[in-house]
Structures are given as structure tokens and as C-alpha cells.
Amino acid sequence: MSVQFDTLPNGFRVVTEPMEGLESASIGIWVTAGGRHETEAQNGIAHFLEHMAFKGTTRRSALEIAEAIEDVGGYINAYTSREVTAYYARVLRADVALALDVISDIVLNPVFDPAEIEIERGVILQEIGQALDTPDDVVFDWLQEAAFPDQPMGRTILGPEARVKGFSRDDLAGFVQSHYGPERMILAAAGAVDHDEIMRLAEVAFGGLTRGTDAKVLPAGFASGERREIRNGLEQVHFTLGLESPSYRDDDIYVAQVYGNALGGGMSSRLFQEVREKRGLCYSIFAQTGAYSDTGMTTIYAGTSAEQIGDLADITVAELRRATEDMSEPEVARARVQMKAGLLMGLESPSSRAERLARLVAIWNRVPPLAETVAKIDAVTVDAVCDFAANLIMPGKAAMAVYGPADRAPHLDAIRDRLAG
Template structure:
């Protein structure tokens, strides 16, 4: 399998990887315009725009967009994250030109029909309401807000209801005009794809676009803090975050191995001590996520009102213990899990296309897969223990609590335990 790249004269980037033996392809456009690129009055508009992409273009109605892909047995979808918005499809090999034509159409030619805007506004408000009714969804929005207070990166992707109610057609068009230039777009494809044919198609569909200045996202600053939302729920929800490396920092591999050993599976420390040995919860996990210039190591658990205090304290005790006795065997297991998860995921052309787009967004190139594996293998027990010492001692922290949390300790109390 060989990764190939090309950049059009206007800055539009194409990356692809042919995967022998496949008869299908994953293809999409990744736009470097997500939640953190919004001004405060725009919060939620990137996600609103993603919804509107499927509501009709100058060439196709909403139904025709869906039929064009589904008539050939494919599917089409989109998502918005804090750093990108993606529009993608999965089709058979012969239908790649059709899929790219449809994706180009919805990205470049949305009509923003006022009637459709009102319909989709209602759908998004329902989505916001559903998120607020899902404790293990909304608590991560509150944790993000506590981690990056008063910054674009700390705001929700869906946006607040009052702003969603106010967005107009002009607002949507203005965001497209500011952020959907050729230099902000990456065409990524994997599977049964022909790179040279993709370049020719891209030249036809996107080569006419005029370059425009790129507006960098505001630099992020992990502030830390606490948010508590008391409510009569069955469970108390506990979410904790620590500042971690961004994805351009080689220490991201250490952070990911640490979080896997700490709470990444059934053999992890948090699972074994808090669920298996003490029975304090059903769900507990740790994970590390990264952005361009910052990242977070996150721990989540759900427990009873009576046990939330003990769960929080034992969690901090486990953080301290990991700094002193994390074993080479645990690091080796976490390293193996990380490599296996990545390699198994890359057997999917959809996952591979997304990875290609993400790497081009980060580095403007795709490092060889073996380089990534080598960086994972290079993480030592000393690296992991050093990172664990920072988490246990000095890394800035954020805490979010939701549900029957009256007996839950404050972040200040947990910080005192951390310092003891």
C-alpha cells in the first residue's frame, strides 16, 4: 500500500492510499474548520453548516443527494469536531467519481433554503436537548468547558440553544466564505482508488476555487477548574481531566500508553482496583485525546451517591501509585494494545482515509506507518513513570460532576490529597 499526495495550484490537497484486494472506497473532504474556529457569537455554526450540507444544492435536492449515493449501494455522512468538519462517503470502486461529485456539490454549492434552515434548526435543538438528557455525554462538554474556560476550545460543538435559534442564512454563508477555501480542504481517499484519477477529478471540481487567507485558531490554554451540576439521577457521574501533550508533541505517545495502562481496558489499574476489587462502579475508563497545541488525559466513572467520595479518593490514590510502581509489563501491554488497535483499525478504508486526512492536517504529509510504530515502541517505563508523576503531582486538572453529588469532594480537596 502506497500513500500518494498532490496539491493543486490553489492549495487544495489530495491524499490517497490504494488498498489491494478491496472493491470499495472511502472518500471525503476534511475541512479545517471546526468548533475552535468559531467566534463566540458563532458557537455551533460549524455543526449547523454540516447539517445544512445535506439539505439541497444548486444541482440536487436533499432527496436527490441521498438517492445518488444510496442508489449505488453506498452511504454518505458527515461530522463536526473541534478542529475539522468532514463530509465522506463509502462506495464501490466504479462509483468514486459520483461520490466525489456529490461531496463537492454539498460542500461548494449549498443553497441554504430558508425553509430548510428552520427545519434543521428544530432538528439541532432536539439534538441539543437529547445531549443534555444523556449524562455521560453532557458531562464531557462541562469538563471541556472547565478545562479551557472562556476559549473557543472550551465551548460545545453543538452550541447553546439561544445561538442556534438565531443563526441566519447570512451567518452560514459568511462562515463558509471565511473558512471553506481550497487551502482549508483535504481530499482523502482509501481503498480501491486511483490517485491520478482523483487528482484529475479534484482539478475539475475544486481547481477553480480562489485561494484565501487562512485564519489560525486561537491558541489554547488549559485553565482547569471545577463544575458541579446536582440532579436527582440514578448515578453520580465523575469526569476528571489533566493537561497533556498536543498531537505535534512526541510525548503524546507516552500519554496514550499511560492512559491505556491506567484505565484503557479490563486489565487496567482503575478497572481492576475500582470496579473489580472494590465494586464501586460499572463503568470506568481513562483515555488521552489531543489537539494541535494541547491535549487532555481524561478519567470517567459513574457510581452511586453513597460511593462517589470513595471512588474519587481511590482514583487519586491510583494516580499516585502509578507514578511509583507502574511496571514494565503494564507498559508493554499498553503498547501492544495501542499498536494493535491502530493496525486493526487501519484494515477499514474509512478509518484509513480519516487517518490520512488527519496526518495531512497536522504535518502536511503522511509519515510512514512504521515511523509511528517506532515512536510507540520507543516509549520507556521511565517515560511513563515520569508522565505519571506529573499527573499525580503538578499537571493542571479539571473536574466535572453531575447527578447526586452532594457528598462528592471538591477539586480543591482532591488536590490536597494529590499533594499529600
């Protein structure tokens, strides 16, 4: 089986990958319109729009949308990120056409009923409140804000409460008009699918759309910033440190991801062993490397007590510095294998595979062969990881957010000075 990729005359892209032996399929529309495509006044509207897609169309009520998929045993959902909004479903082979019909309906024909807008506004405000009550979630939003201040990339996906309270039907319709052109949509399907049939259905549903205008996206600029929220009623200090990393389009992304795995990607990683296993300073600690179209961030997170936050920060900085000199071949080999295993295991799921197809098309406008990706992972060397680690901790490229009883937490300037040595 192989990936097939086609583009309709209006720019709408279709990518499919049949998976032999499966009786189910995952199919969805990925729109390259997320949080970073909003103006400051629109912050949160992409997410609001995602919610409203399920609240009724010109053809179906909210209940009928749910029933159409669930009556055949399927599943439908959506999410908003900083760069895309996705609407997707998982169904059996016989119901692929139905799933695409429902998804195209909610994307193309939302009615934005004023009564439903008010109901969903309340739901989203509850979601914001829930996030604010979850320290190990909200601290990542604050880290993003510290790393990308005063720019779309640094704003929350959910948006501030005051903005969400003010969005109108015209605001929602205007965002769709500006950002939901066919050239910004990708239909991805994997599993029990037939490419020619998907293309026929896509032509019927999306072929008549008129290409939109290119929306300008402000380039992201990583900055060194700090956000510190003292909350003495919490049991733990939630500590996050962000370091500027490569974008998806940079070949160094593979080095960055191998480094992130070796530093804090699992139980055998340096941070887990040094901070938790040897010293018992925390329950949870990890490092991960995230990427966007034009930038990225390696993030370290840990939660610890007010008394131990200083020690935890000191050891974290020491490990960041040590990684520039003595990363070993067994560590790098283990991290490479972890990356490949994660990639290949994910490909056993049609949902993961469809999402991967959409993401690669959004980045490259093609789907690189799996062997090409694996070869780039295998090509990462110890020297490359050590060089990356050294560049990562250069002065001026760190951001930090802490939340909780954090009076004893070091400030970012002190951490940067120690990183610089």
C-alpha cells in the same frame, strides 16, 4: 501499495492510499474548520453548517443527494469536531467519481434554503435536548468547559440553544466564506482508488477555488476549573477528571497514550481492576488521552452511586499517584501492544484509513510511514511513563465535572491537594 500526497496550486491537498483486494472505497473532504474556529457569537455554526450541507445544493435537492449515493448502495455522512468538519462517503469502486461529485457539490454549492434552515434548526435543537438528557455525554462537554473556560476550545460543538435559534442564512454563508478556502481542505481516499484519477477529479471540482485568508485560531489554554451540577433525580453521579496532556505535535503524545491505556484503557487496566473488579464501585470506568493541535487532555470517567462517589474519587487519586512510582514493564508492554493493535486493526477499514490520512496531513502536512509511528510507540519506556505520570498530576493542571446526586463528591481543590501529596 503506498500513500500518495499532492497539492493543487491553490493549496487544496489530496492524499490517497490504495488497498489491495478491496472493491470499495472511502472518500471525503476534511475541512480544518470546527468548533474552535468559531467566535462566541458563532458557537454551534460549524455543526449547523454540516447539517445544512445535506439539505440541497444548486444541482441537487436533499432527496437527490441521498438517492445519488444510496441508489448505488453507498453511505454518506458528516461530522463536526473541535478542529475539523468532515464530509465523507463509502461506495464501490465504480462509484468513486460519483461520490466525489456529490461530496464536492454539498461542500461547494449549498443553497441554504430558508425553509430548510428552519427545519434543520428544529432537528439540531432536538439534538441538543437529547444530549442534555444523556448525563454521560453532557458531562464531557462540561469538563471541556471547565478545562478551557471562556475560549473556543471549551465551548460545545452543538452550541447553546439561544445561539442556534438565531443563526441566519447570512451567518452560514459568512462562515463558509471565511473558513472554507481550498488551503483548509483535504481530500482523503482509501481502498479501491486510483490516485491519478482522484487528482483529475479534484482538479475539476476544486482547482478553480481561490485561496482564502488565514483565519486566526486562538491558542488553547488549559485551566483548573470545576463544574458541579446537582441532579438528585439521577441514579448515579457521573464523575470526570481532566489532566493537561500533550498535543498531537508533541512526541510525548505516545507516552501519554500508553499511560492512558495502562491506567484505564481496558479490563486489565489499573482503574478497572481496582475500582470495578476488586471493589465493585461502578459499572463503567475508563481513562483516555485526547489531543488537539496545541494541547491535549487525559480524561477519567466513572459513574457510581451517591454513597460511593467519595471512595471512587479516593481510589482514582491513589491510582494516579501510584502510577508515578510503580508502573511495571508488563503493564507498559501490554499498553504498547494495545495501541499498535488498535492502529493496525483500524487500517483494515478504508474509512478508518482515509480518516487517518486526513488527520495526519492536517497535523503534519505529510503522512508519516506506519513504521515510524510503530517505532515511536515501541520506544515508550517504563521510566518515561512514570515521569509522565508525575508531571501529569502537578498542581494547577486538573479540571473536573460532576453531574447527578453529587453532594458528597469531593471538590477539585481537595483532589488537587491529594494529587500534589
